[in-house]
Amino acid sequence: MPFINEKFTIICKEIFYVLTGALLIFSIMEIAFSGIVSAYININYVLIFWIFFAILILVNNDKN
Numbered sequence: 001m002p003f004i005n006e007k008f009t010i011i012c013k014e015i016f017y018v019l020t021g022a023l024l025i026f027s028i029m030e031i032a033f034s035g036i037v038s039a040y041i042n043i044n045y046v047l048i049f050w051i052f053f054a055i056l057i058l059v060n061n062d063k064n
Contacts, residue, residue, distance in 0.1 A: 016053040016057060019050040030043070
């Protein structure tokens with residue numbers, strides 16, 4: 001089932017890229033205007049998901 005594994009890898013990488021961009025944008029917004037992001041979104045949840053998908057990508061690359 002390499003096709004399913006390939007799709008899973010692509011989806012994980014795309015989510016990782018989106019979360020990386022979100023972390024970058026949220027960090028810049030938080031530096032520019034203190035409290036603007038943390039009032040609506042907890043950045044820690046985004047960071048946890050980012051680390052989770054990074055681990056999935058690394059484990060999947062190790063198996064290939």
